[in-house]
Amino acid sequence: MARRTIIQKLEILADAAKYDASCASSGSKKRNALGTAGIGSTEGMGICHSYAPDGRCISLLKVLLTNFCIFDCRYCINRSSSNVRRERFSVDEVVKLTLDFYKRNYIEGLFLSSGIIQSPNYTMEQLLEVARSLRQDHGFRGYIHLKTIAEADPELIRLAGLHADRLSVNVELPSEQGLTHYAPEKSGQTIRKAMADIRHEIDNVKDASSSRILKRAKAPSFAPGGQSTQMIVGADSSSDADILQSSSKLYAGYGLKRVYYSAYSPVPDASADLPPVRPPLIREHRLYQADWMFRFYGFSTAEITSVAENGMLDLEIDPKLSWALKNRGLFPMDINKASYGELLRIPGLGPASAKRIVQARRHTRLTLTDLGKIVRSLKNIRPFITAANWTPGHLTDSLGLRDRFVSRPRQLDLFS
Amino acid sequence: MITVELQSPTDFDGWRRLSRHLLAEGVKPDEVEWHIEGDAGTLFATPAYQPHPAPPSSSGPRVPKLFIDRARRVVCHTDTSRFIRLYRILWRLQQDGAYLSRITETDVKWLEDCDKAIRRDVHKTHAFVRFRQVNAGAAGRQEFAAWFEPTHRTLELSAPFFQRRFPNMDWIIVTPSMSAAWDGTMLRYAEGGSKSDVTPADAVEDQWRTYFKSIFNPARLKVTAMTSEMPRKYWKNLPEADLIPNLIATASERAKSMQLQPERAPNPLAEVLTRRRIGKATPAPTPQTLPETRKALSACTRCPLYKDASQSVPGEGPTNARLMIVGEQPGDQEDISGRPFVGPAGQLLDRVLVDAGLNRNEAYVTNAVKHFKFQPRGKRRMHQRPNAGEIDTCRWWLDLERRHVQPDLIIALGASAARGVLGHSIKVSDMRGKILPQPGAASVLVTVHPAYLLRLPDPDRARTERQRFAQDLSAARAFLEGTAHRTNA
Structure with a gap:
């Protein structure tokens, strides 16, 4: 077989990488290339340079170094038992591709992952070499996200953090049983241990930079963009409650920046082991909303899952609305009196609008019209609040309230 | 009506300078018309406003920095009313310093909306x-x-x-x-x-277009999510955008064909690899040495605690230590680092050991339960006491450690440790500080867990309790000094 061109390799190795949802380029420290011989910058906020028709942001060049893999994880397109075309980039090819794309302003940087070849350590060393070359040979100051091979030596993880902005280890499945069944070579313990090692290094750097003696020295750096992980939704039988409990433990344990939820998606040459029906994309969306409630709205996991029937979130309405409908005794809330924390519990209000309500009501008693200037839509909010000239009357307690929020006809969902 | 002329459509400095003069002269917002030099219309208008050559008083109008920052951006907006509006806001700010926080006012809302639009435009420029x-x-x-x-x-x-x-x-x-x-x-x-x-082509664009096509997952079409962030108005200058219509049109067909694809025989390579992996796994015998114990412990699934913890935390210290210190279980930091007693309770223990004349480095330090048990609360993991079943199950490991270390004395810190060491529950307050001889085994001394001292809110109480804790540890030292080392006996 003739050697494939870069374009042909890219076709295979980008296709193989697309099931990783993360493409974030945010959260790292600020730096740029002024006064250096290099190239690149990160300015805190991530930038999405394009969007694919699947609605996902394209911020980084997301490729695998190789899609050869000695592991046989059932849900994965690159598992050893799959018949997909296999290919491999050289270290230099990935470095050149990253720089070529970066100079044309297509990307913020690189998200590099790999199938496991030869051994976890060998694979991790290859990933590291790409990052090292970009940083040291080319003065690259853009964003680098490295997938961490959990089974690799902790020393390699430590080295990875010196070059990468973000590290991630995917937990893939929310339960230990799921993992045993679908990913026989992986273990939850190994994955959590790798996350612990990453947190350990991040904590050490934090301790060092808060130490008065070390402060004068050049601040050490370890994965300044933190770590993240991904869970596949709907490949095993875990419920939404299982998933949310699992992610709340991961957030608490490892200071994760994000848990990505990825609805299991059909892959070419799928394993016969997998469920024949794929989960609706909306389930993934509801999990993200619940995740947000937990991280930014002050809800506990128990509160969120208390309204999940049989452990499953309502697919037709968002989980915060669902919680409010089942806790109507707390409503309507007076938007002129409710605390910031209480405002966050009102359906349709987020942290930004809650903050603006608190600011605006210092000057005037807010009417519904005033509120209309602060929020995007009053539709969800109205039944749950009172304002200077508004009371919802018996709307809050009306039996048909839920129906008002269910949009019909339902969004067409391909192959759900 | 006064006509004021600016040098360019984004002439912020001109607007700022002239506005200062107008304000100093008390010119009301509805008395001013703003024009851009060279624009149609200026020709027939009244002669342009010439400010007094002397600058207005140095005290000048005071405005929040936020307003200047926003105004500097908003002059870049295409809204033709921007200069009138900005002067009107400036005018209002003179009477009402808090005007900008009245976000329900029309002009304030306009300013915020325009500012947002400008920032979005800048961001999209950086992106596209x-x-x-x-x-x-x-x-x-x-x-x-x-x-x-x-x-x-x-x-x-x-x-x-x-x-x-x-x-x-x-x-x-x-x-x-x-x-x-x-x-x-x-x-x-x-x-x-x-x-x-601008040059019409660049060979790397073909690579980029290939990347764009390949990273798209046809099984999850979400066109509005794409267009809300990448509106069509930008498409004409994006080299990848002309691929989009066809990707959308063929998506459902591609997704369907993936699902309908007949099952193929698994890649034979997988079987070879699986055989190799299973061949490697051998059933673990009972560990014969301390290092073997550590290794076996790392794979322990004897109770469900392994499911949430990061790792088992084995004991640490010399194999021939005369003193073994047993705590309850690893905490958050021990779970992360894989080492016992490194968190706040461990640091306190270290200090009190020094007070009592003992050296931690000469002791073997371990826990009754080897995995961290916790409940997540927000960004933290709250310690949960292990139950009797978990302690008893984990005793298997503690016993192995005892067998390999053969200490003369074991200090059990707290009730859980006491259960792990003695095999049954006791009341710590009844037993603490006493040397309890055990037939055919190391003697045991029970005391409190240092985490207990950290939880005491009353400083006086904490001080006395710490002294008692130090006394208990001193009793242990006295015992060790009074007994000849077993190898010397």
């Missing part, structure tokens, strides 16, 4: 500018050019970003109203241009 290499293959600095059409007149706000990012390549961004060029030393703004000013 596409450079093409002009001098591919040539030696020396690489040269790039881009054609871009921002929604507002924002190039001066967006160009410095490219300077910070690409200082070592020469580049030019051409827009209809202005261009920005960087040559390694100066960022220069000049007149606008047209699409034909």
Whole structure:
């Protein structure tokens, strides 16, 4: 077989990488290339340079170094038992591709992952070499996200953090049983241990930079963009409650920046082991909303899952609305009196609008019209609040309230 | 009516200077008309306003910095009323210093909305500018050019970003109203241009287009999610965008064909690998040494605690230690580092050991339960006491450690440790500080867990309790000094 061109390799190795949802380029420290011989910058906020028709942001060049893999994880397109075309980039090819794309302003940087070849350590060393070359040979100051091979030596993880902005280890499945069944070579313990090692290094750097003696020295750096992980939704039988409990433990344990939820998606040459029906994309969306409630709205996991029937979130309405409908005794809330924390519990209000309500009501008693200037839509909010000239009357307690929020006809969902 | 002339559509400095004069002269907002030099209409208007040559009093109008920052951006907006509105807000700010926080006022809302639109425009410029290499293959600095059409007149706000990012390549961004060029030393703004000013092709675009096609997952079509962030107005200058219609049109067909694909025989390689893996796994015998114990412990699944913990935390210390210290279970930091007693309770223990004349490095330090048991609460993991079943199950490991270390004395810190060491529950307050001889085994001394001392809110109480804890540890030291080392006996 003739050697494939870069374009042909890219076709295979980008296709193989697309099931990783993360493409974030945010959260790292600020730096740029002024006064250096290099190239690149990160300015805190991530930038999405394009969007694919699947609605996902394209911020980084997301490729695998190789899609050869000695592991046989059932849900994965690159598992050893799959018949997909296999290919491999050289270290230099990935470095050149990253720089070529970066100079044309297509990307913020690189998200590099790999199938496991030869051994976890060998694979991790290859990933590291790409990052090292970009940083040291080319003065690259853009964003680098490295997938961490959990089974690799902790020393390699430590080295990875010196070059990468973000590290991630995917937990893939929310339960230990799921993992045993679908990913026989992986273990939850190994994955959590790798996350612990990453947190350990991040904590050490934090301790060092808060130490008065070390402060004068050049601040050490370890994965300044933190770590993240991904869970596949709907490949095993875990419920939404299982998933949310699992992610709340991961957030608490490892200071994760994000848990990505990825609805299991059909892959070419799928394993016969997998469920024949794929989960609706909306389930993934509801999990993200619940995740947000937990991280930014002050809800506990128990509160969120208390309204999940049989452990499953309502697919037709968002989980915060669902919680409010089942806790109507707390409503309507007076938007002129409710605390910031209480405002966050009102359906349709987020942290930004809650903050603006608190600011605006210092000057005037807010009417519904005033509120209309602060929020995007009053539709969800109205039944749950009172304002200077508004009371919802018996709307809050009306039996048909839920129906008002269910949009019909339902969004067409391909192959759900 | 007063006609005021500005030098360019984004002449913030002119607006600021003239507004100061107008304000000093008490000119009301509805008495001013703002014009841009060279624009139609100015020809027939009254002669342009000439401010008094002397600058207005140095005390000048005071405005919040927030207003200046916003106004500087908002002059780049295409809204023709921007100068009138900005002067009106400036006027209102003189009477009401808190005016900008009245976000339900129409002008304040307008200012915020325009500012948001400008920032979005700048952000989208950073995102969607596409450079093409002009001098591919040539030696020396690489040269790039881009054609871009921002929604507002924002190039001066967006160009410095490219300077910070690409200082070592020469580049030019051409827009209809202005261009920005960087040559390694100066960022220069000049007149606008047209699409034909920029080279029509770059070979790397084909790679980028391939990437765009391949990273798209046809099984999850979400077109509105794409267009809300990448509106169609930008598509004409994105080299990848003309692929989108066809990707959408063929998506459902591609997804369906993946699902309908007949099952194929698994890749034979997988079977070879699986056989190799299973061949390697051998059932673990009972560990014969301390290092073997550590290794076996790392794979322990004897109770469900392994499911949430990061790792088992084995004991640490010399194999021939005369003193063994047993705690309850690893905490958050022990779970992360894999070492016992490194968190706050461990640090306290270290200090009190020193007070009592004991050296931690000479002791074997371990826990009754080897995995961390916790409940997540927000960003933290709250310690949960292990139950009797978990302690008893984990005793298997503690017993192995005892067998390999053969200490003369074991200090059990707290009730859980006491259960792990003695095999049954006791009340710590009844037993603490006493040496309890055990037939055929190391003697045991029970005391409190240092975490208990950390939880005491009353400082006096904490001090006395710490002293008692130190006394208990001193009793242990006295015992060790009074007993000959077993190897010397």
